[in-house]
Amino acid sequence: MQLLDEPIDFARQEGVGAPVWTGRAADSQELQAFAIAAHRADGRIAALWGSDSRQRGGGFRLDCVFGLNEGHAWVSLDLPAENPAYPDLAGIFPAANRMQRATCDLVGIATEGGDRRPWLRHGAWPADWYPLRHDAAQLANEGAGFPNAPSDYDFVQVGGDGAHEIPVGPIHAGIIEPGHFRFSVIGERVLRLEQRLGYQHKGVEKLYIGMNVADGARLAGRISGDSTCAYAWAYAAAVEAACGVSPPPRALLLRALMLERERVANHLGDLGALGNDAALAFGFSQFMRLKEDWLRLNGALFCHRFMMDSIVPGGTALDLDAPALAAIVEQCDAIGREVKELQKIYDEHAGLQDRFLTTGAIDADLARELSLTGVAARATGMILDARIHRQGYTPPPPYAMLGVRPATDERGDVAARVAVRFAEVFESLRLLREIAVGLPDSGVRIDVPPVADGYGLGVIEGWRGEVLVGVSFDGDGRLARVHPHDPSWQAWPALEHAVMRDIVPDFPLINKSFNLSYSGVDL
Amino acid sequence: MIPMLKRILRTGIVTEPLPEAVEAEKRELARLHDEILRILGRALTIRQVDAGSCNGCELEIHALNNPYYNLEGYGIKFVASPRHADMLLVTGPVTKNMENALKVAYDCTPDPKLVVAVGDCGCTGGIFGESYASCGAVENAIPVDVRVPGCPPAPAALLRGILAAVRR
Numbered sequence A: 001m002q003l004l005d006e007p008i009d010f011a012r013q014e015g016v017g018a019p020v021w022t023g024r025a026a027d028s029q030e031l032q033a034f035a036i037a038a039h040r041a042d043g044r045i046a047a048l049w050g051s052d053s054r055q056r057g058g059g060f061r062l063d064c065v066f067g068l069n070e071g072h073a074w075v076s077l078d079l080p081a082e083n084p085a086y087p088d089l090a091g092i093f094p095a096a097n098r099m100q101r102a103t104c105d106l107v108g109i110a111t112e113g114g115d116r117r118p119w120l121r122h123g124a125w126p127a128d129w130y131p132l133r134h135d136a137a138q139l140a141n142e143g144a145g146f147p148n149a150p151s152d153y154d155f156v157q158v159g160g161d162g163a164h165e166i167p168v169g170p171i172h173a174g175i176i177e178p179g180h181f182r183f184s185v186i187g188e189r190v191l192r193l194e195q196r197l198g199y200q201h202k203g204v205e206k207l208y209i210g211m212n213v214a215d216g217a218r219l220a221g222r223i224s225g226d227s228t229c230a231y232a233w234a235y236a237a238a239v240e241a242a243c244g245v246s247p248p249p250r251a252l253l254l255r256a257l258m259l260e261r262e263r264v265a266n267h268l269g270d271l272g273a274l275g276n277d278a279a280l281a282f283g284f285s286q287f288m289r290l291k292e293d294w295l296r297l298n299g300a301l302f303c304h305r306f307m308m309d310s311i312v313p314g315g316t317a318l319d320l321d322a323p324a325l326a327a328i329v330e331q332c333d334a335i336g337r338e339v340k341e342l343q344k345i346y347d348e349h350a351g352l353q354d355r356f357l358t359t360g361a362i363d364a365d366l367a368r369e370l371s372l373t374g375v376a377a378r379a380t381g382m383i384l385d386a387r388i389h390r391q392g393y394t395p396p397p398p399y400a401m402l403g404v405r406p407a408t409d410e411r412g413d414v415a416a417r418v419a420v421r422f423a424e425v426f427e428s429l430r431l432l433r434e435i436a437v438g439l440p441d442s443g444v445r446i447d448v449p450p451v452a453d454g455y456g457l458g459v460i461e462g463w464r465g466e467v468l469v470g471v472s473f474d475g476d477g478r479l480a481r482v483h484p485h486d487p488s489w490q491a492w493p494a495l496e497h498a499v500m501r502d503i504v505p506d507f508p509l510i511n512k513s514f515n516l517s518y519s520g521v522d523l
Numbered sequence B: 001m002i003p004m005l006k007r008i009l010r011t012g013i014v015t016e017p018l019p020e021a022v023e024a025e026k027r028e029l030a031r032l033h034d035e036i037l038r039i040l041g042r043a044l045t046i047r048q049v050d051a052g053s054c055n056g057c058e059l060e061i062h063a064l065n066n067p068y069y070n071l072e073g074y075g076i077k078f079v080a081s082p083r084h085a086d087m088l089l090v091t092g093p094v095t096k097n098m099e100n101a102l103k104v105a106y107d108c109t110p111d112p113k114l115v116v117a118v119g120d121c122g123c124t125g126g127i128f129g130e131s132y133a134s135c136g137a138v139e140n141a142i143p144v145d146v147r148v149p150g151c152p153p154a155p156a157a158l159l160r161g162i163l164a165a166v167r168r
Helices: A028-040 A096-107 A204-208 A213-220 A225-243 A249-277 A281-302 A322-348 A350-356 A364-369 A374-378 A414-437 A488-498 A504-514 B002-011 B023-040 B056-063 B096-108 B119-124 B155-167
Strands: A010-012 A020-025 A044-052 A060-068 A071-079 A085-087 A110-112 A163-168 A180-186 A189-196 A455-461 A466-473 A479-485 B044-050 B076-078 B087-091 B114-118 B134-136 B146-148
Touching: A020 A028, A020 A455, A028 A044, A028 A060, A028 A071, A028 A085, A044 A096, A044 A466, A044 A479, A044 A488, A060 A466, A071 A085, A071 A455, A096 A110, A096 A488, A180 A504, A189 A488, A189 A504, A204 A213, A204 A479, A213 A225, A213 A479, A225 A249, A225 A455, A225 A466, A225 A479, A225 B056, A249 A281, A249 A322, A249 A414, A249 A504, A281 A322, A281 B002, A281 B056, A322 A350, A322 A414, A322 B002, A350 A414, A350 A504, A364 A488, A374 A414, A374 A488, A414 A504, A488 A504, B044 B056, B044 B096, B044 B155, B056 B087, B056 B119, B056 B155, B087 B096, B087 B119, B087 B155, B096 B134, B114 B119, B114 B155, B119 B146, B146 B155
Parallel strands: A020 A071, A085 A110, B044 B076, B044 B087, B087 B114, B114 B146
Antiparallel strands: A010 A020, A044 A060, A060 A071, A163 A180, A180 A189, A455 A466, A466 A479
16 A cells, blocks of 8 residues: 555554554655655654665665654665665654664664764774674674774854853763763853763664564663663564564553553652752652652562563563452552642642743644654644544554543643643553453463564554664574664754753753653663 | 641651661661761762663662652762762663763772672673673773662662672
């Protein structure tokens, strides 16, 4: 079938996962035309990665996933072994910029023109060595022996009277992941923020090459620790699509239960931290207390406070019995009552609202332009959530039947991102109660025999936004290539825009209101 | 203001001496607490450095500041600069891209300094190991005094690790 009236022929990915259509662009013009059509249709770039398929008789391969209204279009493009290059998509989708640069650093396939600054390569390996190339694979261990020579980075300079720079990081002042922020300011006012990330790059995609399915699931749960359930599910969904199996209905609901518990845990922590960043220590203490209660029940029921390794390809690693489900319902009621009370206090606290309102604002047009998803996108008024029905889109099970209600706010500022989090906590608590009382009797896990040359894409609405994992198998049924994609790829540039009208001391608050992952994008 | 005060009163003090610890551990903790006061004069300051973690360990380090564990109640607090720190609490694996920054932070920490490596990745390199992008364990980059394994280690384990380092 065709999408957006473009010539690329698509086929629907089978299975119970999110709606995904896969297709192959005949040449780079077809890919570029499809990207333009997707942009015109208010679509977004959802992920972009490259692979080396030379050892199997091909050249290189570029994979682009576009988020469309009806689902995801996964377009691949074969590139020649000699001089692999493809058109720069950043002119169409600015969010492609960093993805393309990371692809160039890892696989050595570059855009024709455009921003050619390295992104993940900070000088730890030579410019002509590409970690995801298979001839590099033989040198894997020698890779540890490269001299580590940190390189300079070509930041965009801001000139003019009184303009100066504030460099921050890579080590930040709090308990937080590393990254570098370069502020150009006049007085306290931020003229420009430029991020340099990649400090968390630990070679995840290289580790995946040749891994077995079970080890891959463990690694997926450690791509961004705060989103372990979202990644484990997205990976499992991709593997299941590639192998043509569907997990039992009880397992799908248990996965949703874990994903919603992860959402609530993170939102509670963020709501507390946002209070703290606006100097309301009361909010921090109260929300962190609730979060601790929440995590302790996770520990008791899942043997892990963050439920790591509980979602596996084929289903879930464990099941919950009736007393466990009753404990969940009881906790949802208790936490719901307390959050309601705290929301009232937040809403009526003049000092807090003074810091939240109009701070770090972005609008829906910008969010769309930057391919933003998740909490930050919904806080600009977009109804974009993989769990939610919209015209032309039906969410995958079990969310289709749960009927998730959208949480949106049109203000686009810190206050809006706080409001969306509150609304999502209440909605997740409702879903948890519904799931806990309506679990069907079935097994929770089936076998997933790997299929040679199979491929699949998993899409999950994590607490931060849309998490994607693309998986392909080699001829022996081992993982040939896995690309995990964090929603932070698209949200980091949005943060650069959000601080522009504000002052430096507002940055920690704005940053926290996005709360983006470093590890998830640095990989 | 009144709803806040009511909430605070109703919540009461939830801080636990040491969560889910056996009585002996509680006594030991009280003794360690005294020891910290004696050795460090009321305060231990910690600079946390994430040298490449998946951010799972950071979630649990954050939890140390919640009212249940109330780390500041023991006179232990997190500071914003290694120059103000007695201890570096380092999560790993140490990425190649963070190796240099971690070494600089270590050099900036005044002597005598303590280093606690946190998490399976900080202790051994964990699932990420050593590669073109990762140096693996924290001790491959800077000297380490105490290791706290776990993926991620629970807050109580972190607390014990921090106290173990102080006792050395």
